[in-house]
Amino acid sequence: MKYLAAYLLLTAGGKANPTDADIKSLLSSVGVEAEDERVSALVASLKEKNIDEVIAEGKEKLASVPTGGAAAAGGAAAGGAAGAEEAKEEAKEEEKEESDEDMGFGLFD
Template identity: 50%
Template sequence: MKYLAAYLLATLGGKAEPTKEDVIAVLESVDAEVDQEKIALLITNMAGKSMEEVLEAGRGKMASMPSAGAAAGPAATTAAVVEEESEEEEEESEEDSDLMGGLF
């Protein structure tokens, strides 16, 4: 992901088709580790493609993904389970203090 981000930053910096050296320069400017093979693969895959074309293809893929409302269902269920568990722990804690005669 960092390689693609560096590529995008180089594009925003005015390079229509950033080179391997451009991407490396961006990464080294923030002291990031550089994997030459991954950068070479990125440059090869991006050759001859405009950023607009790549981003549009990504939007098309994202359109088939579930929406945020559908994804919130499992998260809401998980939150309810966690809340229920914490309520049970509070009840157990109150029972324990009752057994001790209210010492604590």
């Protein structure tokens, strides 16, 4: 992630296609030692690409990824009443555990 961040900082600073040396120089200026293989792989994968287009493509792909809301709703519908009963039982058990009646005092009294 630090290599990509350095690449993006360099492009935001006006460098259209940062080189390996540019990224290593930026990272070393803040005390980070760069791994040659990772820097080379990043530069090779983004070579001759417009970073704004790459970010736009990434946003489109991210928009199509399910976030889990639909799966959770589907799971609740599939589980139905059994899931609700389990939740109620767990809540009752928690209430019993949190009860301080048998000791005669509470933690924050």
